Amino acid sequence: METSTPAAPRWRRLLLQWGPFLVLGVVLLVLIGIDRQLKHTDLRGYALADAGWKLESDDLPQSWTQWEESDEYALLQESAPPFLNDVVLSVRKVTGVRPTPRRLRFWLGRAGVLSGNAHGWVLSCRPGVAMRVASFFHRSVAQSPAEATYRWGDVIYGWRDGFLLVGSSVRMVQELAQAGLPVERGGQDREGIALAWEGPHGGRLRIAAEAGLPFRLALNQSTDDSQPALHYTAAWPEAMFVLNAVDDASVAALRGAAHTLATWIFPDTVDGGGLAYMQAWWRAQLPPLPALECGGERAWVAFPSQEAEDQRAIEVGGIATRCAPPTASTLADMDIARRYQWEEQPGWLLTAPPYSRPRAVAMVEDTLAWTNEPSRMPVLLRREAGVDSEAQLFVRAQWAPTMGLARAWLLELAEQELIPGYHTEDLKQDWLPYVDALGAWSRLEATGRFEEGHFLLEGYLTHPDHR
């Protein structure tokens, strides 16, 4: 006789069937909650007290994702290998895991601070459950070179107040653990990634991974805030490069920042003579200008060369306003070749022997115009009408011709052995793809002003309105 077992209640069957998943889900939810709680912090992390530079972000994974989805990245991808490939590869070699935005968020959290100095670098971030569990097990088997520090491959790590510290040496990790300064989240650099550096031209650069790659550069420069505003920012729309400023302080600030950045990117080339060679080459084309007293606005303009076969050649010129009339002794210093009429305006054509090209100088009322290519003088004199602007500095550069110029110069410097450690072939393989790729962008445009002890330069790396 067949006996039938009483059917288990439906709810019990469902529980037996789905229970493990439910438990898992609850555990997962709890873990996610704990993970979030662990990762939550009001700090980005810690930076070395004597950091020479700092790279920080409130949400690096998100900026990374936005960057990879941006039009600017797509343009670069057309002709260059993926940016940051080397960085990704080296992280993979150390950790065994290829970093992606998702993995970064999972293992290390969102915010982080990377700081460094002449002795090395150290990263601080606020990881969640996964990294802490992994670290718990790893610590039990890992080599400990010093108290509370552990070796993982080539890097050293430790902990401070729930923050993971990963550095290039025990010294760096210990310094951060004992004397690192907290870096708070938020502020004006909430979006994107910020790079700060110390030194005589110290400053802070923030780039957001949004359309046009907006950036904000704040340089430590105290000066009088009440400078007059610019007038000629809209002039010379066809120029490959325009820099317009109202005083020397803003130009000095920009030059200092450019030197610092250039020294980082091309250290041996800048210090080792590449810059001196370029300067000498250009100066030979553009001999010294008359030392006139000009108290107003000034502008530097560059155009691609119309005639020269040499790709390094450019035509440069500029104007300066509120200039005092030249005195007899100033004229004597100018090596005047002859007086000349420029667009029916009185001026001079100057030469500086030996073997240099002529340059043109014109004085119209109190405005001095100069150029190394006399045929450009009418363009300078007939510039478009100026527009008043609140800014005290304006800079604009077309990426395509500027990168063309960079390419020609890099090849020349490599040929002259002025890029230490790089053959021309090395250069073609390692650098030129990126140079060519940047040429696909539209144009950099930014305005600058002094504010509360800083010189601020704000704009777009590749202006979204000029694609």
Next chain:
Amino acid sequence: MGGLLALLLVLLSPLAVASEPAPPVEVIGNGRLTAAIDATGRVAQLRWPTLGYWEHMGRDTSEEGTRGGAGWLLDEGEARYSFTAAEWHITHVRNTDGSLTTTYAARADDRRAVQHVMVLREMDVVVVRLELDGFQVPVKVHWYQHIAPSTRLVTGLADGYDRFPRSTGFVTAYDPIDGTMLAFRPKGPGKEDWSRARHLADSAHSSTAWSSFGDGVYWGSFSPSGTRGASCTPIDAQTLEVDARADEAVLPAVVGRAFGMMEPIVESTTAGILQVSLCLAVSASEQGLQSLRTQLLDMGVPRNSNLEPVSPGDSASLAARALQACVDPQSGSIVRAPISYPALAYATIFNTAWATAALDSLGMSAHGRRALEFHRTTLRTTYGSDGLPGSLPASVYSTGQSADLLNGANPSSTAWLLAALWRHLAVQESTAAEAQLQEWEEALRLAGDYLARAPVVGAVLSGTMKPAAATLADLQTHYLGLVSARLLLERLGEEEPTHWQQRREETYARIRFRQLDGAEEVESRWLYAWVRHLPEDAREPGEGWEILHFLEEVPVLLPPTIRGVSKGVPVSLRAALEVLDVPYTDSPR
């Protein structure tokens, strides 16, 4: 981004002009290896494989405060010191065998030292011998060197080696087995070479390991009496002690640095004089260097054959000697200034024209002839982006490679070449002159055609006010070249071609027109001086010289090297002017 940064830096930066030390006082050499000695007896410059080629000596780096050059450091138990003018009375005597003897007499006591420096005639080796008398024993003698081998000539900045510190040098290594300090650089080292060198340096290989880098420039320093020890160590320029900032202070090999210090064994002579010597050899390969070393040690380091001092002459003979020191024996070119800072070790035809005239007046026409022939070889014979046939680079290394920063053709160079040739031939014995002129015939036609067609003076008369039109000095130089071309052609028994004549007459008219404006005369002084100082029998009336003749003799203005970049005045030009008795000035006022 890089291009933009460079553009900003180049356009906005003031040009840094490095402060320059006092120029060396003497230059010695064997036609291949040239050493310049500074006022304290230190080796300040080393050029090899010719006078007008690579410079290999690292200079004092004012930024880091490390000592440059090569020389002796002494230690009598207290602080380490070098021979300085403040503490020592220093005199230099040039010997008849070409060597240089430097005598040091202590100002405070009776210590005395004598240094003999010679470059061997047959081998590319500098031998430095130091004799010490009255020193407190034991005295330690160190040889310090900052040799940064170079394997490239930077176009247009031949004088600028100190501006490119990271592009010279490669590896400095000491081999304790054979006691040799090696400093070398292979030709154009790339990424892989640097990486391999770092690996080898870390593995402390012996010097033979470095031969795998192939040809380049290999310097080896060793003492025939042996060495107590050595290190690749920069020292502080002030204290002469090991630079505390040098992390690799005691490493036997370093990559990318060019400092070396060794302690040769001091020997005592029967007369109680201490002596120590050091050989500085150079070769294109590591094997070549080893062979040189073995050869030297086998035969014994040669000593000075004749220490008879050269009697000091009058100013003209000193100028003549300076001029001779500027002649590159291999190429025959006349470099502008091998013993100055900056060392202008390249030739310009303007400089050569004046030097040739001076050499002719000294009865040393063979040198002048070779110098002009050197420039003839640089004359372009085909159309190219760098110029038209008949043009020549404004400045060249002794290899014939252009040293012109802009590498552009300019008619003035061709004009000066023809003017110099005509003047040179005018003072030669006629048979020799005719034979020489035959060799120049093709070059003469090319050059004359170029001057007749060069666009710099090609506009119509009213076009002189156009921006690209020539200056008065350009026109006068052009005219000088055209007149010289015609006179040379006539010596060949031929008539001036019509297009040469038309350009010459047009240029003459243009000069007359421009001379109405007196503002351009300063640059024309060179032309006036050239014509005024032509040999009497070379200046025939009716050639139109009068438009290049200034009634009153005024000093010519010595040209800067590259305006705004460096201020070196060519030694050979100054010497030539002194020989020719042409007044000159450095000041534009």
